[in-house]
Amino acid sequence: MPKVTIDGKTVNVPEGITVLDAAKRLHISIPTLCHHPKLTPFGGCRLCLIEIKGIPRPVTSCTTPVSEGMEVTTTSPNLESLRKTVLELILSDHPNDCMVCERAGDCTLQELAYFYGIRENRFEGERRIYTKRDGNPFIERDMEKCILCGRCVKVCDEVEGVGAIDFAYRGFKSKICPPYEKDLDCEFCGQCIAVCPTGALTGKSWKQKGRQKEVREVDTTCGYCGCGCNLTLHVHGNEVIRVDSKADTINEGWLCVKGRFGYNFISSHDRLKKPLIRITLKTRDASRVTRNEVFREASWDEALDYIAERLKSIRDKHGPDSFAGLSSARATNEENYLFQKFVRAVIGTNNIDHCARY
Amino acid sequence: MAGLATVFGSGAMTNSMPEIVNNDLIFVIGSNTTETHPIIGLKMKKAFRKGAKLIVADPRRINLVRFADLWLQQRPGTDVALLNAIMHVILKESLEDNEFIKNHTEGFEEFRASLAEFTPEVGEKITGVPKEKIIKAAMLYGKAERAGIYYTMGMTQHTHGTDNVFSIANLALMTGNLGKESTGVNPLRGQNNVQGASDMGCAPNVYPGYQKVDMPQAKEKFEKEWGVSLSGKIGLTATEMTDSAISGTLKAMYIMGENPVLSDPDMHHTIKALKNLEFLVVQDIFLTETAELADVVLPAACFAEKDGTFTNTDRRVQRVRKAVNPPGDAREDSWIIAELSKRFGYEMKYNSLEDIMKEIGRLWPAVAGITYSRIEKHGIQWPCPTPEHPGTPYLFKGGFPRGKGRFTAVSYRPSAELPDDEYPFVLSTGRQLFQYHTGTMTRKTSAIEAIASQPYVEIHPEDARRLNIADGQKITVSSRRGSIDLAAKITERPLRGMVFIPFHFKEAAANVLTNTATDPVCKIPELKVCAVKIKAL
Numbered sequence A: 001m002p003k004v005t006i007d008g009k010t011v012n013v014p015e016g017i018t019v020l021d022a023a024k025r026l027h028i029s030i031p032t033l034c035h036h037p038k039l040t041p042f043g044g045c046r047l048c049l050i051e052i053k054g055i056p057r058p059v060t061s062c063t064t065p066v067s068e069g070m071e072v073t074t075t076s077p078n079l080e081s082l083r084k085t086v087l088e089l090i091l092s093d094h095p096n097d098c099m100v101c102e103r104a105g106d107c108t109l110q111e112l113a114y115f116y117g118i119r120e121n122r123f124e125g126e127r128r129i130y131t132k133r134d135g136n137p138f139i140e141r142d143m144e145k146c147i148l149c150g151r152c153v154k155v156c157d158e159v160e161g162v163g164a165i166d167f168a169y170r171g172f173k174s175k176i177c178p179p180y181e182k183d184l185d186c187e188f189c190g191q192c193i194a195v196c197p198t199g200a201l202t203g204k205s206w207k208q209k210g211r212q213k214e215v216r217e218v219d220t221t222c223g224y225c226g227c228g229c230n231l232t233l234h235v236h237g238n239e240v241i242r243v244d245s246k247a248d249t250i251n252e253g254w255l256c257v258k259g260r261f262g263y264n265f266i267s268s269h270d271r272l273k274k275p276l277i278r279i280t281l282k283t284r285d286a287s288r289v290t291r292n293e294v295f296r297e298a299s300w301d302e303a304l305d306y307i308a309e310r311l312k313s314i315r316d317k318h319g320p321d322s323f324a325g326l327s328s329a330r331a332t333n334e335e336n337y338l339f340q341k342f343v344r345a346v347i348g349t350n351n352i353d354h355c356a357r358y
Numbered sequence B: 001m002a003g004l005a006t007v008f009g010s011g012a013m014t015n016s017m018p019e020i021v022n023n024d025l026i027f028v029i030g031s032n033t034t035e036t037h038p039i040i041g042l043k044m045k046k047a048f049r050k051g052a053k054l055i056v057a058d059p060r061r062i063n064l065v066r067f068a069d070l071w072l073q074q075r076p077g078t079d080v081a082l083l084n085a086i087m088h089v090i091l092k093e094s095l096e097d098n099e100f101i102k103n104h105t106e107g108f109e110e111f112r113a114s115l116a117e118f119t120p121e122v123g124e125k126i127t128g129v130p131k132e133k134i135i136k137a138a139m140l141y142g143k144a145e146r147a148g149i150y151y152t153m154g155m156t157q158h159t160h161g162t163d164n165v166f167s168i169a170n171l172a173l174m175t176g177n178l179g180k181e182s183t184g185v186n187p188l189r190g191q192n193n194v195q196g197a198s199d200m201g202c203a204p205n206v207y208p209g210y211q212k213v214d215m216p217q218a219k220e221k222f223e224k225e226w227g228v229s230l231s232g233k234i235g236l237t238a239t240e241m242t243d244s245a246i247s248g249t250l251k252a253m254y255i256m257g258e259n260p261v262l263s264d265p266d267m268h269h270t271i272k273a274l275k276n277l278e279f280l281v282v283q284d285i286f287l288t289e290t291a292e293l294a295d296v297v298l299p300a301a302c303f304a305e306k307d308g309t310f311t312n313t314d315r316r317v318q319r320v321r322k323a324v325n326p327p328g329d330a331r332e333d334s335w336i337i338a339e340l341s342k343r344f345g346y347e348m349k350y351n352s353l354e355d356i357m358k359e360i361g362r363l364w365p366a367v368a369g370i371t372y373s374r375i376e377k378h379g380i381q382w383p384c385p386t387p388e389h390p391g392t393p394y395l396f397k398g399g400f401p402r403g404k405g406r407f408t409a410v411s412y413r414p415s416a417e418l419p420d421d422e423y424p425f426v427l428s429t430g431r432q433l434f435q436y437h438t439g440t441m442t443r444k445t446s447a448i449e450a451i452a453s454q455p456y457v458e459i460h461p462e463d464a465r466r467l468n469i470a471d472g473q474k475i476t477v478s479s480r481r482g483s484i485d486l487a488a489k490i491t492e493r494p495l496r497g498m499v500f501i502p503f504h505f506k507e508a509a510a511n512v513l514t515n516t517a518t519d520p521v522c523k524i525p526e527l528k529v530c531a532v533k534i535k536a537l
Helices: A019-025 A077-092 A108-115 A151-159 A191-195 A256-263 A300-318 A333-347 B002-008 B015-020 B040-049 B065-068 B079-092 B098-104 B109-115 B122-126 B133-141 B161-174 B194-199 B216-226 B239-248 B268-275 B333-342 B352-363 B444-453 B461-466
Strands: A001-007 A009-012 A049-052 A071-073 A140-143 A166-168 A176-177 A201-203 A215-221 A229-234 A239-244 A276-278 A295-297 A323-326 B025-029 B053-057 B070-072 B145-150 B184-187 B251-255 B279-284 B298-299 B306-309 B316-320 B425-430 B458-461 B472-479 B480-489 B498-502 B531-536
Touching: A001 B425, A049 A077, A049 A300, A151 A191, A151 B040, A151 B109, A176 B015, A176 B216, A191 A201, A215 B316, A229 B070, A229 B109, A239 A256, A256 B444, A276 A300, A300 A323, A300 B239, A300 B251, A300 B279, A300 B298, A300 B333, A323 B239, A333 B194, A333 B251, A333 B352, B002 B161, B015 B458, B025 B133, B040 B053, B040 B065, B053 B065, B053 B133, B053 B461, B065 B461, B070 B098, B070 B251, B079 B109, B079 B122, B079 B268, B122 B133, B145 B161, B161 B184, B194 B306, B239 B268, B279 B316, B279 B425, B461 B480
Parallel strands: A001 A071, A323 B251, B025 B053, B025 B145, B053 B070, B145 B184, B251 B279, B279 B298, B425 B498, B458 B480
Antiparallel strands: A001 A009, A049 A071, A140 A201, A166 A176, A215 A229, A229 A239, A276 A295, A276 B298, B306 B316, B425 B531, B458 B498, B472 B480, B472 B531
């Protein structure tokens, strides 16, 4: 285990780790935009520059492996001035619209601009203007806000194994886009949104639903497939407005299209809001008439009293085995437990199943 | 699950999700993992990048095939023959784990004899997979140190689904790929809490914790806890409920959060059954196709509107937390059940949801050590019998619950309804990435509908050419039970002579076509194989 000294603190670290990771072990934070702990190092943003004794010029800490006896300085007037210049260059080509950006308050670039106190910009000049809007229904791609950190490209290739996007063109014209600059056509897992350090990639369904203020985060478990991914629901008022996931979960913070974007059924106008009691014969095809012609709304007391009365009368007449319950693979353990208890202990039959077979 | 319970004495994923990345061989059979379990798919891809070999056996060229070292494109319904032929080669090459077989299993000699006829040549003839590939699969799996098998409904939704599972178990047993990290027999459960619903005894033959209703000690235990006398008679499975409703012996049903009209085979049969009931209560979050047939519909809270726990596919009990209030008068299922119960003079009185967990723990020791405070941040995998127990990432470390793992000699049986001159295509149904199950949730999510709102049937280009069908053209797919019209999607994904229809879409419900024939043990319907014909509209 090589011994390195970072900002005067000495530590033994495993062979082969980068200076950035070694610094993390010492709780020394080095600013980065392009680095992501779950992706391969890139060294593109040049913010994580550090000085190493014996090396004449600053190097990027995210791509430099530690070596025995290395002496590192992570902050100095020269480094901070370089970092500030890098940020100014990035911001010189970045729309100044934090006021309306979905990511304001949750944006690494904004945070760094704040810390480095960048208000005026020495490099103001030509801007990349992208008018094209991506027509896909999930991911808003505001490419004027893209800083070309490449995290989205890497996550799509290295984690999702899809490779839907990549760098195109060179120099000032560089951009990240799907092949032939078409609309995004991918699995829409939104991993790219999760790793984007700016407002370039956001969820289309997030738009103007609320940013950080008065937004609560609730950790829960996904309601779709059996993976059991841990979700963090972002709630504004009584509405789930965004979904993401934390890194230290069984799903490592990654989600699929359903987990990340399949939430607005929760606040759908079509949700059932009151108990309904049938008022027509079953021979009528309910799908061909309006809901109001088939059912009328009822109070809980009325509906439950009615159910109890009908079920009791059927049980008394035909015995408990004339009743069956289908429980739900969608409901909680507690609810499933109560449901089978109701069927067994209250009705008195073992006619209980759920959709494990479908 | 019955298959695994017979072999090991326990039916669940033997190993767990985080272990996948350390497999050196992944054998995916009958699971379109990247679409139906996307995050498990990611872990497989991660293992692949770390150097694991990947074998995919699927009649369709699923996305995972792109990463596979070997793709076995078996004819639908021929998995037993495929697996038996692979095992035949493993024995022939002496790649079995004799030490493990001797110490931890029984029935090996009889099983060995049963494999004799399944030469790679016989395997090729039945499955359509070239014998070289069968041999290669055997060599890859047989030589692996940490081989994990992953499967889903592609294995189980057959009239010989239990046999398929027996075959998978045989393969893992003979190579000692059990009771070790990053190995195992891993059924990936398709729904967020299907493991939990099974664990909680929502099955006609078992109480919570897989304790048999016809075993007097179990019955007495539950009678004592619940303070009532219980029926010792095994009840009806979901498929039998439908039949009993048609015959008239079943009079009333209470369906909570399920949509059998779309999910069960032969939709017209299901609708007829539900209409034939004297009384039907449906409790759901939307007016589903099933709720439309109800006498009373009860509005329920969805997952974001309640507290509790889900158990995921690797037996991990995790917290569900309330984020928002339910709309209107909609209430949590637990409240509704307790209120209804009260009206029968049976009080379900709990001070908190966690009290229910505690009651479950008293009745099923495997979860006795799981409390809400322990799973505040991270879930715990059962068995977890005590508050100090860390949970169990993989099963059978010290042996099998039933003592020894049992080999089961399995012979190949064709599917119930095979293609013929009149109905020349095999139909498989399943899911696609964007939609989920019967679409109750996803079809009410506008962004998902914007991209995946159209039903379609996947058909091989050669078949399409022969029938003069263009991509996107509306065609009629018919079986002996009904017919639906939907767009043709010409793709090399399905095998020639096979079509695939996702079952999410009510406007072209795949389950109008499917066969109600079931596995004799599990009563799982044969949704992966039935015979259909195709006509251009």
